Amino acid sequence: MVYKRNSQFVDLSELVEQLSSLGLADTLKEYYDNPFKKEVKSIVAGPSFLQFLNRLFQIQITPGDIIHLESADQSKYYMLSVTGTWDEIIKLQ
Numbered sequence: 001m002v003y004k005r006n007s008q009f010v011d012l013s014e015l016v017e018q019l020s021s022l023g024l025a026d027t028l029k030e031y032y033d034n035p036f037k038k039e040v041k042s043i044v045a046g047p048s049f050l051q052f053l054n055r056l057f058q059i060q061i062t063p064g065d066i067i068h069l070e071s072a073d074q075s076k077y078y079m080l081s082v083t084g085t086w087d088e089i090i091k092l093q
Contacts, residue, residue, distance in 0.1 A: 001035035002057050003028055003066040012064050012082060024077060024091055032066065043069070050084065 010018070010031060019027045036057045043049070053061050061067075063082045066089070068075070077089040 001037050001068040001070075002053065002059070002061060003032040003035045003068065004059065005031055005062075005064050006033050015064055016079075019079075019089060024089060028066070035068065045086075049086070050080070 005015075008031060015027070015031060018031065022030070036059060038056050040056065043052070050061060053067065061080060063080050066077055066079050067086070068077050077091070078086040079089055081087050
């Protein structure tokens with residue numbers, strides 16, 4: 001799944017702070033549109049990963065967008081940074 005930021009302006013550093021204070025679920029509700037969903041069998045997480053996602057979802061993924069990868073009992077969230085890296089969002093209890 002890919003979560004695109006909604007039209008509400010928020011600086012990326014402020015968005016990271018909101019994730020820390022509000023939590024992932026509430027931040028997704030407030031700052032993101034409903035996710036785009038696609039099913040794939042495998043993913044190569046390398047330099048071509050962003051291009052792969054852009055083609056797969058037919059959208060332009062930009063910094064601050066979040067991807068959610070699910071496989072069997074594993075679920076991970078990543079946010080695209082300004083430098084083009086994917087930073088894992090770790091859900092704390």
